[in-house]
Amino acid sequence: MWWNISCYVFGIISVVGPICLIFWYGAEAKRRIADLNKK
């Protein structure tokens, strides 16, 4: 039971983690562009 759950949890982290990173990268890029425009 726990092994099933742990495998799905880590599997999902492995799939969802990189997708979150793409959004994070997008947000950082947006913030930097806004900073540059301010300067």
Next chain:
Amino acid sequence: MTETVVTLHILDWIVVVLYIAFMLGVGFYFSKRKQGFDDYFMAGRNLTAPLLVGTLVSTFYGLDTLFGTSEVGFLEGISAFFAYSLPYTLLYIIMAILAPKFKAAFPAGTTMQDISFQKYGKTAGVVSSVAAFLYSTNTMEMMGIGFLLRLITGMPFWLGTLIGAIIVLVYTWTGGLWAVTMTDFIQFIVMMISVGMGLIIGWTAIGGFENIWEGLVAYVGSTEDAGYFFSIGAGYLTPWTLVAYSITALAVLTEPAFFQRMFAAAGPKEIKKAFAAGVPMWLAFDWCVSFIGIVAAAAVGLGIIPEIAPNEALFAVLGQYLPTGLLGLFVAGVLACAMSTADSYFLVSGGVLGYDLYKGVIKPQATGDECERMTKIGMLISAALSLILSFVFERIMGVWVFQATIIICTCLIPVYFGVFSKKAPKKIAGTLAAIVGLALSVLWYAATLIFGYMDEDIGTYIIAVGEMELWQEYGILYIVPIVLVIYLIANAVGKETMKQEAA
């Protein structure tokens, strides 16, 4: 041509070819927009946290992790994760704490060897550079790509390694660290998603834990032996095997590619956030790969896949379960694992020649263009050396032990004492420590090959002294304390520091 372990559909091949073309395109794009050596080698010192996560995780996880951990999972069960991967995780957490301090202490630093040059002078810097160059040769990844292409195409090993070296070299050569970081970011996404989906689909398709257990009992012959697969701790591994696996994890603390990324970060906070966000990614990747190995062992027991070599477990089981297209993505993910590590090390080893040795020793007034040219020559030399060594070494793990021993023994003590000592360290301390560390690690490795014997079960060279068995991996345990004592004595009796020399 040899027999292939998995057969790819045309759609899978399209995914793989598109992936490779995309990597080359990224390299070409960044070759057009780079401005000067700092932009080429340090990505303008402007890397943000999400890009750093991608490049840190994907660089340190190569094919040795992918095939090695799944192999241990196939043979030993979850000890692959608890015994092999967790020591690394602990050191990533330590790096999350230390990396911002390095960045703050050396805001204009470029390489780890820079620290030796600045704190102890040229001799220590050159010796550290030699160690970093040897560590950064891509032998493991070249062997891995050759092995992978043999598995999926049946092509000869030498041809696979040559093709891999050319592809990676082309985009690293043209685009520098920007290209490496952006391709690493994409490669990180591909490799993480492919192993995550591989585990979810494989685990579900085989029928979850109940069927896995049944398969393992059939595979090993008894419930007691099957129980080792899920015993948290060492499983079949003896405490000494555990020590041997864990020691080389210290290389995390002296990883030249990590130092290059730290110094290329936009600030100390960025690198701290990157290491902190990277830890769950490293953990998830390790868990998925370990359990895919277990799924493969169960699949053999259930007769779903035929008996296979342990290092073919990953491919055999995912070749069985992944649908067309996703299998191509997985192959691209495996290639991504290898390429993301290989490109970083090509650049790091090129930088040793172009920056550390050429600008640091031979021609301090060298222009950025000259450094870039020498870095590219360094990459070519490193690629040639990697290819030659990939035919010399028989075992992938053998290469890793050699490289980890060299970098840990040569750089750990001088670099950390150099940065974190309150008083300015003495030149002689770092110089002697680096020389002795490098010399002893090479001598130890040679001694194990000459006087030791190969234990096929454990997969390492061992020197027997009476009842004692000295494994090749244990060199780090003897040499680092010797280097530490030499450093402390020399620092106590030495007189000259770099500050005095500058004054």
